[in-house]
Amino acid sequence: MNANERELDFIERQVMWDRLLAIVEEQAQTIIRTAFSSAVREAGDVSAGVFDIDGRMLAQAVTGTPGHVNAMAQSVNHFIDRFPINEMQGGDVYITNDPWLATGHLHDFTAVTPCFHKNKIVALFASTCHVVDIGGRGFGADAREVFEEGLSVPISRLVSAGVFNETLLEIIRANVREPLLLEGDLYSLIACNQRGSTRLCAMLDEFNLESLQALADWIIKQSWAGMSKAISALPDGEFHHQIQIDGYDTALTLAATLTINADHISVDLSGTSPASSFGINVPLPYSTAYLCYGIRCLVGAAIPNNAGSLKAISVTAPTACLLNAQRPAPVSARGSIGHLLPDLIFGCLHQVIPEQVPAESASCIWGPMLYGSRQGEPFSLVNAHAGGMGARPGLDGLSATGFPSGVRCTPVEVTESVSAIVVWRKELLCDSGGAGEFRGGLGQIMEYGHIDDEAFTLSAMFERVSNPAVGRSGGQSGAPGKLYTSAGSTLNSKGKQLIPAGEHLILEMPGGGGIGMVNKRNKTLILEEIKDGLISREAAGSSYGISSSDLD
């Protein structure tokens, strides 16, 4: 019997599915260990996956960012459109950083490598990472067109049968601030896809297979069936929700209608504000990724991401709205808005499964981008820090914890060892968690200075300054975010701003929303939290109605 066509038995299918998940995890670890970009190594802003030759994603590593969940999956189809499967050769590597064809801004490079086994193409490996720098204005929200945000590389063949396209590499090097490190990041993508290919070929040898198709069909069928079952358990209907956000210079609206129709969920974003003139716009693949992620946290959470499980959800949006921005809209800081999309979709799902949905979170990462110099040597610093997560039904929200982004923060000691920045304060912010039977997670306060008290520059990409995280079922909002200097000047939540010499930058990161009526909160817990300085005696009175006599 031809191994290619033979039926896989149940144990083989299962073992090989597990193996594919381990292979993409190994792929992701390779990139995390070799990349230069701090977004990758500290924050895990990477993605890695394996696809069949029809471009269907079979497995994806669970990494720090849901923003690539199916953005990368769609992206591989664009690669195949440009370079058809039958034209690919062993040793080829294709890349792009096109925001609309890949993962939403120029800082993300995606690489695709065909995997050949016994001289036949059997799969594609893809990986994405946020690179050190892409030229242009640098990472931030101030551009008016994508052209200002840096170099755009269309889907191109970087390596042809093992030979590098030196012209393309030279163009890339000539356009960025850290050419050697960017090249290192590209090598890192190539190495991780290579690692995946090697492992996959070993698996095909072990199981004596010549193609992945039978396995691919089974994985997709099983996953889709699992999602269908999970969605079918929900009542049919249309659920609308909208939220106010800060925007760059004026408040904006994000709106969604979630429709459950038997075993399918569709989301339409009509009602969302038009695109902004600044770099906070979101290309649709990135919007789709965060919406899907929000849904998948609550529906079929244990089912791995692949073409089958993602088929059960579709997203549409009016052309040229903020969440479906069109070329050449600027998109560099698309994360600051994209991170609010799980809160948007939770608002819809709260109408369906109220007992499972968390309150709103700080959501947007409060990672200041800081520039400056010391003794003539420039530094630039990307930090990822988090406010509070919303309360969960039955559980307080997590304090100073990223959601939806899964990034890790950079330790203060590491920040200070690679820059002239001193972090004078990093502590939980008393009273910032939204009150309720279940309290929202606390935000935190951070104070940044220059070690020689010189001026430095902030590129801000923050949200929830004018629109705090809202509570649910009677729970109160979390504290809004604030940013100001030690001299007391208020700063804008978005855009480049100077912190004058001798002053510090202070960030108060927002708290998460609470859940449930405040009078239902366990009083002992309130007293304990006063002892720990998580809420003040005043707030215990004003928010929870605990009289001062009860406190003594």
Place this chain on the structure above:
Amino acid sequence: MSKKQTNRIAVDIGGTFTDVVLDSAAGKSSIKLLTTHQAPADAVLAAIHVLLEKAALKPAEIETIIHGTTLAANTIIERRGAHTALLVTEGHRDALETGYENRFDQYDLNIVKPAPLVARRFRWPVQERMSADGKVLLQLDESNLDEIINKIQENNIESVAVGFLHSYSNPQHEQRVAEILHAALPDLCISQSSEVSPQIREYDRLSTTVANAYIQPLMAGYLRELEQKLEKDGLNCPLLLVMSTGGLTTADIAARFPVRLVESGPAGGAILAADIARQANIDQVISFDMGGTTAKLCLINKGEAQHANAFEIDRLYRFTRGSGLPLSIPTIEMVEIGAGGGSIAHLDELQRLRVGPRSAGSQPGPACYAQGGTQATVSDADLLLGRIDPAGFASGQLELSTVAAEQAIHEHIAKALNLDLASAAAGISEVVDEAMSNAARVHAVESGQNIAERTLVAFGGAAPLHAARLAEKLGINTVIIPFNAGVGSAAGFLLAPISFELNRSQVVRLSELTASNIVEIVDEMKQQATSLVKQAINDEKLQTSMKATMRYCGQGHEVEAAIKIDHLRDASSLRKVFEDQYGKLYGRLIGGVEIEIVTLVVNVSEIRKIKQSNKTKIQSTEADVEQKRKIVINQGKDTIDVPCYSRDNLLAGKVFVGPALILEEQTTTVVPVGMHVEIDEQLHIVMQSKKSL
């Protein structure tokens, strides 16, 4: 260093049992007693006396007692430590709690993070500040220490951790605070982060220091009590403690740095495997220890178990990375996953067969124990596949119920998947083997190592049943099942060297190497480690080994490489060491980018005594088959008769070819079809696949 046969005792206090092994001229004898949790020293003394009596030895004839224990780890896991306070740099009260600000599970909205060992109300700020390069940015304000001393007394604080920012770079403020506290409160236990774990990254350093402080009063008290009781009974010999690195240290040093004992128990198995690797001259080994609840894997290179500078303890959420408390201390690096004989098989929402990480443990245990367990476990599957003799399990103490195993596997797995019992059992076995092999592969990548071409050394009750299949999945050709593997960690303790390992963060670019004081720093570390080792042995010659972790400037992870002191005097030779290692792991070098050292590791150790192995070639002879049993092969499709051998009767030089089973009291070794078996001169079982012959 000629050593006559000495009388030594190894002690392993575990959560359930206290194992004691006596190694004397007459050979090894061992005993297992229940751990006496109220006074752990009692079981130790009782066990020692039984063994001495049997061997007709007097207490004074014992020359060394080597002691490993899970007491330190369990004190943290069970949160039974001391009332502890933490002094921090003002403005940074929550580093211990906020950690890396991330969630360890991307899709689970309801995770709960582990509670810090010191609550916020006992984390007290002190005005002071160092910069990253160790300069004083704010002078230490000693005036508020009086208030802190009062608070320590008012709150009955028994132990204090001092953890200031950048103290790995300049420890002066921590040292001054410790001095003042000690002068005021001489009985107070004090742990300084610059002593316990002088490494960059404040969360990890504080977590480690707090853990040290938290277990110190209890561990120091226990060690004192043990020493007194030993002395009272005439056992005046040195007491040496096994650290997480697998090295030995004195009870005094152990009492100062008890956090270094946390992985003491599991280190024993890795020492045993490393010893086998050294004796057999095998460069690359992976040890595989599979018990009732978990499987542990450890990479061993050139006879040394791989060391890490950090690990996590008390992982909630089924061994998920990030769900535990980080400890930055040198340790034998092991990956541990929830896969053991008691691991429960179940179906997930996609009807996929999953095994573990939940375990039926020893109570109620697998269904086949017939002690009330009804879930299908790995042991139930192994039984139905014919690999375990129902009558001979655990030295025959427990009669296994095939009916109960069949019922459990039918009920929970076979029925829903519409499979026959043999296929379902084979599926369970295959899935758990796959999980272990995937964990091994990912672990190897994370630590920058290759896995194929290693030799697998397998021990622990369940490992010999699964070792051959695991090896096949990993592309490994040779499997060794050590003689007497059942004695476990305690046997490994007897092989441990006296040693001490120090790690220090010291970021230096290669371009600045010769101008830096790095050679002096390494010398200082060497002296410090040497003086700690010399507290345990006097006039022995010592060996020093050094490692540096390095990376391209701008990367976030380092590559570790063994170095010599001369490399630190010559940047180009150090660059070559790095590039060799980097190239081996990731292929392509990055031209033109600076390289930096991040961490220095210095290990000072007594020189190992390598046993002279018997050089005379032993005669190969066919082994005698004692009985035949039926086992299931080919994923449940075929049942065949296989020969069984009794391990007790397999002498050195015996050879045969699989399929076969090798039966011994604590376990069974499964030899797959076509695998070649030879019993070597140490009586280890050596299995080799067809490919390699």
